[in-house]
Amino acid sequence: xxxxxxxxxxxxxxxxxxxxxxxxxxxxxxxxxxxxxxxxxxxxxxxxxxxxxxxxxxxxxxxxxxxxxxxxxxxxxxxxxxxxxxxxxxxxxxxxxxxxxxxxxxxxxxxxxxx
Amino acid sequence: xxxxxxxxxxxxxxxxxxxxxxxxxxxxxxxxxxxxxxxxxxxxxxxxxxxxxxxxxxxxxxxxxxxxxxxxxxxxxxxxxxxxxxxxxxxxxxxxxxxxxxxxxxxxxxxxxxxxx
Numbered sequence: 537x538x539x540x541x542x543x544x545x546x547x548x549x550x551x552x553x554x555x556x557x558x559x560x561x562x563x564x565x566x567x568x569x570x571x572x573x574x575x576x577x578x579x580x581x582x583x584x585x586x587x588x589x590x591x592x593x594x595x596x597x598x599x600x601x602x603x604x605x606x607x608x609x610x611x612x613x614x615x616x617x618x619x620x621x622x623x624x625x626x627x628x629x630x631x632x633x634x635x636x637x638x639x640x641x642x643x644x645x646x647x648x649x650x651x
Numbered sequence: 652x653x654x655x656x657x658x659x660x661x662x663x664x665x666x667x668x669x670x671x672x673x674x675x676x677x678x679x680x681x682x683x684x685x686x687x688x689x690x691x692x693x694x695x696x697x698x699x700x701x702x703x704x705x706x707x708x709x710x711x712x713x714x715x716x717x718x719x720x721x722x723x724x725x726x727x728x729x730x731x732x733x734x735x736x737x738x739x740x741x742x743x744x745x746x747x748x749x750x751x752x753x754x755x756x757x758x759x760x761x762x763x764x765x766x767x768x
Contacts (some may be wrong), residue, residue: 540694569756578738578758579695592755626694628756637683637744639757642694 538561542643544629545618550651551617557646559610559627566632568610569640571603573624585610586632617650654670655739660763663729671724671762673739678719683742686713687723688735688759695738698724702744729766736761 540561549555559568567586571579584592585604599621601613610627614620631638656674662752663669675684691712699706699713701722706713712725726733 578736578761581755581757584755628694628726637700639685639697639700640695642686642696644692646692 538641539552540627540629540641540643542646544646545644546647546649548649548651549614549617551619551629553617554613554615557625557627557648558610558615559612559643561609561629561641563629563641564607565629567606569603569628569630570610570612571626571628571642573626573645575623579626583612586628616646617648621649622648622650633642653765654761655721655741657737657759657762659687659760660765662765662767663726663727664767665731666728669684669726669729669733669764669766671726671737671739672721672763673723674721675739675741675748676720681703681741681744683715684713684722685720685740685756687738687740688730688733689738690735698737729764731766731768732766734766736763 542601543558547555553637569584570582573579574576581594582596583602588604588607599616624647626642626645628640628642665752683700683702686698686700687695699708700714701715705714705715711766714723714725717751738758
C-alpha cells in the first residue's frame with residue numbers, strides 16, 4: 537500500500553459544528569503532516585507529527601486540533617470554524633529519519649466549505 | 652529554508668521536452684533540491700530530488716548546476732497528463748535529525764505548466 541487516504545473528500549459544515557478529518561497510511565511512515573491550501577495558492581504547513589508526537593505547530597488557531605492516535609492514523613478536529621477556513625486540507629506522510637532525504641506522500645485532500 | 656525562484660508559468664507542446672528552471676542562489680551545502688508537482692484536484696506528488704549530481708528516475712531528470720545555485724527539472728516528452736503546478740523546494744539535511752528544517756516542506760509559488768496537444 538503506497539497511498540495516503542483522506543476522508544471525507546468533501547465536507548460542508550456550519551460555523552457552530554464540530555467535525556473531524558481523517559488521514560490514514562500503511563507505509564510504515566512515522567512522520568505525518570497537515571497542510572492547508574487555499575485556491576490558487578501553494579500548500580501551507582499546519583502541523584507535523586513525528587512518532588505520534590506533535591513536533592511542529594505553525595501557530596495554527598486552536599479551532600483546529602490535531603490528533604495522532606497511532607502510527608497509521610492522523611485526525612484533524614474542527615470546531616467553530618470561520619468561512620475563511622474554507623480550503624483544501626491535505627495530509628502527507630514520510631519516513632521520519634533524515635526527513636530531508638525523503639519524499640512525502642500526499643493524500644488527495646478534503647475540500648472543506650464553512651458556511 | 653532557503654528561497655527558490657521559479658517562473659510563474661510555462662507552456663509546452665505534447666511530446667516535446669520541457670525544461671523547468673529554478674533559481675536558489677542562497678542554497679547551503681546541506682540543502683537538497685526537491686521537486687513536487689500538483690495535478691488539478693490532487694495532492695502534491697513527489698517527482699525527484701538531488702544534492703549535487705544530476706539525477707534520473709522514471710518520471711523526470713534533474714540537472715543541477717555546478718555551483719548549485721540553479722537547477723532544471725526535465726520532462727523528456729511532455730504529455731497532457733504532465734500539466735500541473737511544479738514546485739522546486741530546498742530541504743536542509745544538516746544535523747542528525749535531517750536539519751533545522753526537519754519536518755518542514757515549505758512550498759513556494761511554483762510554475763504552472765500548460766501542455767498543448
